[in-house]
Amino acid sequence: VRVEDKLYQNRYQVDSGKVHIKVREHDKPSGPLRALLTACPARCYELNDKGQVEITADGCIECGTCRIIGEASGDIEWNYPRGGYGISFKFG
Numbered sequence: 001v002r003v004e005d006k007l008y009q010n011r012y013q014v015d016s017g018k019v020h021i022k023v024r025e026h027d028k029p030s031g032p033l034r035a036l037l038t039a040c041p042a043r044c045y046e047l048n049d050k051g052q053v054e055i056t057a058d059g060c061i062e063c064g065t066c067r068i069i070g071e072a073s074g075d076i077e078w079n080y081p082r083g084g085y086g087i088s089f090k091f092g
């Protein structure tokens with residue numbers, strides 16, 4: 001089974017009132033920000049038409065990869081979603 005097929009079974013409760021991951025404003029992406037484009041397993045990070053890294057956190061599986069890569073460098077701000085929001089994993 002492909003990872004994408006397994007991810008499809010998860011369910012998300014999107015908290016539109018409070019985004020749980022933010023990317024710091026930038027003109028050109030730093031090394032850590034560029035790494036997030038390929039490191040996020042849910043492909044939440046993308047380049048916009050200005051060449052800046054953006055996040056759409058709706059499909060985030062809260063794995064913490066981007067937190068390790070981008071938080072220490074100050075490139076992103078990472079918080080868990082509020083209670084009742086975020087991902088619900090389906091096992092089996």
Ligand code: SF4
Nearest residue numbers: 040060061063064066
């Ligand atoms: Fe992607 Fe994981 Fe970061 Fe969520 S926590 S945006 S899934 S790298």
